[in-house]
Each structure stands twice: as C-alpha cells, then as structure tokens.
Amino acid sequence: MQNGHPQPIVTVDVVLLTLKDGALQVALSQREHPPHPGEWTLPGGWVHVDEDEDALAAAVRILKSKTGLQSPYLEQLQTFANRHRDSRGWSVSIAYYALVPYEQVHERLSVPTRSKPGKNDATHPRIQWRGVDSIRSLPFDHQKILETAVSRVRSKTLYSSLPIHLMPKIFTLSQLQNVYEQVLGSSLDKRTFRRRIEELDLVEPIPGALEQGGAHRPAQCYRVKRRHGRELALAEKNLR
Amino acid sequence: MQNGHPQPIVTVDVVLLTLKDGALQVALSQREHPPHPGEWTLPGGWVHVDEDEDALAAAVRILKSKTGLQSPYLEQLQTFANRHRDSRGWSVSIAYYALVPYEQVHERLSVPTRSKPGKNDATHPRIQWRGVDSIRSLPFDHQKILETAVSRVRSKTLYSSLPIHLMPKIFTLSQLQNVYEQVLGSSLDKRTFRRRIEELDLVEPIPGALEQGGAHRPAQCYRVKRRHGRELALAEKNLR
Numbered sequence: 001m002q003n004g005h006p007q008p009i010v011t012v013d014v015v016l017l018t019l020k021d022g023a024l025q026v027a028l029s030q031r032e033h034p035p036h037p038g039e040w041t042l043p044g045g046w047v048h049v050d051e052d053e054d055a056l057a058a059a060v061r062i063l064k065s066k067t068g069l070q071s072p073y074l075e076q077l078q079t080f081a082n083r084h085r086d087s088r089g090w091s092v093s094i095a096y097y098a099l100v101p102y103e104q105v106h107e108r109l110s111v112p113t114r115s116k117p118g119k120n121d122a123t124h125p126r127i128q129w130r131g132v133d134s135i136r137s138l139p140f141d142h143q144k145i146l147e148t149a150v151s152r153v154r155s156k157t158l159y160s161s162l163p164i165h166l167m168p169k170i171f172t173l174s175q176l177q178n179v180y181e182q183v184l185g186s187s188l189d190k191r192t193f194r195r196r197i198e199e200l201d202l203v204e205p206i207p208g209a210l211e212q213g214g215a216h217r218p219a220q221c222y223r224v225k226r227r228h229g230r231e232l233a234l235a236e237k238n239l240r
Numbered sequence: 241m242q243n244g245h246p247q248p249i250v251t252v253d254v255v256l257l258t259l260k261d262g263a264l265q266v267a268l269s270q271r272e273h274p275p276h277p278g279e280w281t282l283p284g285g286w287v288h289v290d291e292d293e294d295a296l297a298a299a300v301r302i303l304k305s306k307t308g309l310q311s312p313y314l315e316q317l318q319t320f321a322n323r324h325r326d327s328r329g330w331s332v333s334i335a336y337y338a339l340v341p342y343e344q345v346h347e348r349l350s351v352p353t354r355s356k357p358g359k360n361d362a363t364h365p366r367i368q369w370r371g372v373d374s375i376r377s378l379p380f381d382h383q384k385i386l387e388t389a390v391s392r393v394r395s396k397t398l399y400s401s402l403p404i405h406l407m408p409k410i411f412t413l414s415q416l417q418n419v420y421e422q423v424l425g426s427s428l429d430k431r432t433f434r435r436r437i438e439e440l441d442l443v444e445p446i447p448g449a450l451e452q453g454g455a456h457r458p459a460q461c462y463r464v465k466r467r468h469g470r471e472l473a474l475a476e477k478n479l480r
Contacts, residue, residue: 005286007247010321010332046245047321049330054322079319079334081250081287082294090289092250092332094319237477 008081009091012058013044013142015077015149016067018102019166019182023131024153026146027105028138029066030126035087036139040128042146043067044093059096067127069105072098073165077149085141093141097149099165133185157183158240161202161233164224172211172219176203180239188239200233201225248321249331252298253284253382255317255389256307258342259406259422263371264393266386267345268378269306270366275327276379280368282386283307284333299336307367309345312338313405317389325381333381337389339405373425397423398480401442401473404464412451412459416443420479428479440473441465 016027028040043066045058052058059074074096081092132150137143156162163179171179177193197203202225209221256267268280283306285298292298299314314336321332372390377383396402403419411419417433437443442465449461 006289008250008287008289010248010250047248047330049246049248049323052323052330055319055332076318078316079295081334083289083292090287090292092295092334094321094332 009086009089010047011044011086011091011093012047012055012062013042013093013095013145014059014063014066014074015042015095015097015146016063016069016072017097017099017132017149017153018105018129019179020102020129021131022182023133024150024183024185025129026132026135026149027067028128028130030128031139039139040130041139042095042142043127047094055094056096059094063098067105069100072100072104074098077145077152080141080145093145095145095149097153099153099162101166101168103168154184158238159235161200164202167224170206170209170221170223172221173197173203174219176222193239196235196237196239199237200235202233249326249329250287251284251326251331251333252287252295252302253282253333253335253385254299254303254306254314255282255335255337255386256303256309256312257337257339257372257389257393258345258369259419260342260369261371262422263373264390264423264425265369266372266375267307268368268370270368271379279379280370281379282335282382283367287334295334296336299334303338307345309340312340312344314338317385317392320381320385333385335385335389337393339393339402341406341408343408394424398478399475401440404442407464410446410449410461410463412461413437413443414459416462433479436475436477436479439477440475442473 018025018027027043029043031037031039031041043063045062045066047055047058048061052061055076056074063069063072063074075098077095077097079092079094081090083090085091085093132146135143135146138146153162157180163176163183166179166183167176173194176197177188177190180193181187203222204225206221206223210218211221212218258265258267267283269283271277271279271281283303285302285306287295287298288301292301295316296314303309303312303314315338317335317337319332319334321330323330325331325333372386375383375386378386393402397420403416403423406419406423407416413434416437417428417430420433421427443462444465446461446463450458451461452458
C-alpha cells in the first residue's frame with residue numbers, strides 16, 4: 001500500500017535473442033517457484049526497490065542471475081500491465097530485449113533441454129535456447145512478449161544497425177548480410193544491402209585482413225566502427 | 241508489500257499533443273497535491289488496481305479526469321522507472337502519447353494560462369497548451385518524457401500515417417502536407433510527399449468535393465480511408 005492505493009506487482013522480463021543454427025533463438029529459463037514451477041519462461045523477476053537503481057539495472061541483475069550473462073546491450077521493448085497476466089494479482093512487466101553473439105554465451109550456458117526443476121545459481125543457470133518461430137505458447141503472457149520482441153527486432157533490422165550486436169569482432173560483408181538475412185528470415189539483394197550498409201556508415205575494413213575462403217577469392221574483413229558500440233544507426237530507406 | 245517485496249509506486253502519464261498556431265503543442269495539467277502543488281505537469285495519476293483493467297484503461301481514465309477528453313488514439317511511449325523520479329519513492333511511470341485535432345478539444349478545454357491551484361473536475365479541468373519547443377523544464381522527469389514523445393512522433397511522422405490523427409474529417413493534400421510539416425518543424429518536397437502518401441494508400445478523394453481556395457483553382461478534398469482509423473500505416477522510405 002502506498003498513499004492508500006494498493007500497488008501492482010512490478011517485474012522485469014528479458015527477451016534474450018541470438019543466432020544459432022541459422023535462425024533467431026531465444027533463451028528460456030526454468031522456473032523454480034509457483035506459479036508455473038518447472039516450466040520454461042522468459043528470464044524475469046521482481047524489481048527490488050532497495051537494490052535496483054532503475055528498471056534497466058533490474059533487467060541486468062535478473063539476466064545475470066537467471067542466465068549468468070553480463071550486461072549485453074539491452075533495450076526497453078514495451079510494458080505489459082494488466083489484471084490478468086499473473087495469477088498473483090494486477091502486475092506490470094517492464095520488458096527488455098537484447099541481441100548477443102552466440103559465441104559469447106554458448107560456453108557459459110549449458111543446455112539441458114529436458115530437465116527437472118532445480119537450483120538456479122550464477123554458475124549453473126538452467127537455460128535453453130529455442131527457435132523463436134517454433135514456440136507456440138509460453139506461461140503468463142510471455143508468448144505475446146516474445147512475439148512483440150521478434151517483430152520489433154525484424155522491423156528495426158530493415159532500417160538500422162541493430163544486428164551488429166550479433167556479430168563477432170571480425171567478419172566479411174557476406175557474413176554480415178547472412179546475419180541480417182537470418183534475423184529477417186528472408187534473403188536480401190546483395191547490391192542494395194551493400195549500398196545501405198555504406199549509407200549507415202557502420203563498418204570499416206581492417207587493413208590487410210583477408211579471409212581465405214576456400215574456393216572463392218579472399219574476402220576483405222571488416223569490423224564495426226567504434227562509435228557504433230551501443231548506438232543504433234538508422235537508415236533512411238529499408239534494406240529491401 | 242507483495243510476497244515480502246516492497247513494491248514501487250505505479251503511475252501513468254500522458255503526453256497529449258495537438259497542432260495549434262502552426263506548431264506542435266502539449267496539454268499540461270495543474271497539480272493539486274504535493275509534490276509540486278500548483279505546478280503544471282503532464283496529466284498523470286496512479287494505477288487503480290481495483291478499477292483499471294490494464295495500463296491503457298488507466299491512461300484513458302486519467303486523461304478523461306484531468307483533461308475532460310474522451311479516449312483519443314493512445315500509444316504506449318516508454319516506461320520511466322527508477323528511484324529518483326518521484327520524491328515519494330521508487331516509481332514507475334508507464335507513459336502514453338496521443339495526437340488529437342485541436343478542433344476536437346479547444347472548446348472543451350478552457351485555458352487559464354496563469355491561474356492558482358484549484359479543483360480539477362471533469363467539467364472544469366485546468367489545462368493549458370504549450371508549444372513543445374518552448375518548454376525548458378517540467379516537474380518530475382516530465383521534461384524527458386515530453387522530449388521522448390516529441391522525438392518519437394517526429395521520427396514516426398517521417399515514415400508513417402501517424403499525423404492523420406491530427407486531421408479534420410475533410411482536407412486537401414496541401415493541408416495534409418502542411419500538418420506533416422508542422423509536426424516535423426521543417427518543409428517537405430511536394431512531389432516526394434505526394435508519392436509517399438500514395439504509397440501509404442492512406443487517403444481517398446471525396447467524389448465531387450472541391451475546396452474553393454480563393455485565388456487558386458479549386459482543390460480536391462480528401463478523407464482518411466476507413467481502414468486507417470486506428471492503425472498505423474508504415475512507409476518503406478521516408479518522406480524527405
């Protein structure tokens with residue numbers, strides 16, 4: 001109660017996305033406590049008013065405790081707030097999403113696809129990766145939160161530098177296009193793609209770095225320009 | 241307290257925008273109670289868990305009680321949630337924004353620009369309209385919420401049908417372009433604008449309706465296509 005008003009429950013949920021096996025996949029965390037004990041959901045938890053500076057700090061803390069992953073680039077997605085989404089009462093979920101390169105997480109996160117509820121701790125978080133298009137239902141309103149995140153990521157991908165958060169440190173332009181295509185789930189015209197990437201002023205060639213590509217002639221290697229570390233570059237036209 | 245966790249305060253704030261005197265203006269509401277009694281802020285209030293179905297319903301209720309305005313098209317903007325924004329404690333503001341034609345509101349909302357704190361009720365809400373670019377500071381973090389809303393509206397305007405919510409029922413293409421330009425605060429190329437509006441498939445000519453424009457030859461009158469009532473159409477390219 002605050003000021004005579006009963007207050008809603010306030011939680012944070014995180015849609016953590018990566019590219020794995022050529023498709024967009026999401027990290028699911030196994031719940032220990034009711035409601036839905038033992039089920040797989042988006043990593044989430046309560047805001048701790050004595051501990052969290054703001055909602056983003058809560059997201060970072062929760063992601064670390066549920067997945068072992070340290071602060072990737074997190075962006076606020078949307079807030080889901082109503083009387084029905086949680087059986088414990090009127091509740092608010094401030095949802096975030098993040099994109100991470102799979103190389104950065106796959107060693108840390110062991111993936112027991114079928115396992116019983118167990119202890120979540122920072123060293124052995126219980127996580128599995130699932131293809132976003134193969135998931136049909138999740139507890140609470142997490143299916144809706146997931147779909148909102150995937151739709152946001154795909155629509156931003158058409159206009160922006162968002163997928164660079166999925167890239168390794170060094171890559172060729174073909175690999176970059178491949179990542180954009182895997183996120184979108186559809187192919188892009190090579191010439192249009194390269195023109196848009198140039199307009200975004202996103203990447204730079206690494207002097208002298210060539211990838212020995214087997215049958216093909218060596219391809220120039222690129223890296224993300226430093227100023228794009230955490231900022232989103234926006235294109236004037238879409239990539240198609 | 242819920243489940244042993246002290247919970248944040250949960251509020252909703254609304255950035256209500258219109259075009260007036262050729263510029264984007266925002267509705268400010270006069271606070272009655274501390275903190276900041278008598279000051280002008282975005283219309284806002286607590287979520288009432290016993291009364292509001294969801295956050296959007298709270299926004300509609302609060303907007304009606306603070307401005308007398310019945311449910312325009314409201315879109316969620318962003319959630320502002322941290323320890324510092326409200327002196328009463330860790331607080332969450334789920335912020336919404338709305339665009340409304342000024343004709344729809346100016347009669348209802350009397351505008352005492354300088355007045356002392358008084359009773360806000362549905363028949364005599366205390367409201368003033370201020371040009372968004374002339375506001376330098378607002379109580380709480382409302383300046384930041386306002387700037388986030390204006391920036392969102394301008395960036396959406398470049399790509400979408402968003403400004404149709406500002407239009408009267410009947411208008412010419414010149415008037416439509418004028419509204420886009422007033423929202424953006426900059427001029428647009430007429431040919432590019434008309435091509436994009438056509439691609440958006442947004443408006444249709446009203447058979448036989450011509451505006452007698454004084455010195456100019458009569459201009460065709462248009463209306464928004466019905467299916468665009470509440471949905472946002474998105475352009476592939478921006479309007480510039």
